[in-house]
Amino acid sequence: MGVTTAHAQEMTDEAIKERIKPYGSLNVAGAQAADAGAAAARSGEDVYNGACVACHGSGVLGAPRVHNAEDWQPRLDERGLDGVWNNALNGLNAMPPRGTCGNCSDDEIKAAIEYMVEGI
Ligand code: HEC
Numbered sequence: 506m507g508v509t510t511a512h513a514q515e516m517t518d519e520a521i522k523e524r525i526k527p528y529g530s531l532n533v534a535g536a537q538a539a540d541a542g543a544a545a546a547r548s549g550e551d552v553y554n555g556a557c558v559a560c561h562g563s564g565v566l567g568a569p570r571v572h573n574a575e576d577w578q579p580r581l582d583e584r585g586l587d588g589v590w591n592n593a594l595n596g597l598n599a600m601p602p603r604g605t606c607g608n609c610s611d612d613e614i615k616a617a618i619e620y621m622v623e624g625i
Contacts, residue, residue: 547609549616556606557617566599574625581622590615 525615553561553571560568569576580589593614596602603609 520537546616547613549613549618549620552606552609552613552617553620556609557604557621558605561621568600569621571621572624577625579624586615586618586622590618593618 514584547555558571560566561571564573564576566569569580569596590611592600594603603614606614606617609617
C-alpha cells in the first residue's frame with residue numbers, strides 16, 4: 506500500500522465517521538431512553554412536566570388545569586378516574602391521544618393524571 510493510498514483510506518474513514526456520527530449519537534440516545542423506560546416508569550410528575558404542562562398548566566384550549574378541582578371534579582364525577590384515563594389514551598376533542606406522549610405507557614399516562622388531580 507503506497508503512501509497516497511493509505512492517506513486516501515484515512516480520509517475516507519474520517520469522512521464515513523463524520524457522516525454516520527449523527528445517526529450513531531441518535532441510536533445511543535434511543536437505546537438509553539429505552540433502557541430507562543424498561544428500568545423504571547417515569548413518575549406522574551415527570552410525565553406531566555414533559556408532555557402535559559403545555560396545555561394543562563394554564564388551561565390551553567379548555568384543558569382542565571393541574572390541581573384545579575373546579576376543572577377536574579365534574580369530569581371525575583361523570584366518568585371516574587378510569588373514564589378520564591381512557592379519554593386521555595384515546596384523545597378527546599382538542600386533547601390529543603396520550604397528550605402527544607407517544608412513548609408513554611398506559612400506566613405513565615395514568616400516573617400523570619393522578620398527579621394532576623392530586624389533592625383536589
Ligand atoms: C395540546 C394540548 C394538550 C396536551 C399536550 C395534553 N392535553 Fe389533556 N386535554 C386537553 C384538552 C383541550 C382537554 C379537554 C378536552 C375536552 O373535554 O374537550 C384535555 C383533557 C384531558 C383529560 C380529561 C379527559 C376527560 O375525560 O374529561 C385528561 C385525563 C387529560 N387531558 C390528560 C392529559 C395527560 C395525562 C397529558 C400528558 C400526557 C395531556 N392531557 C396532555 C389538551 C391537552
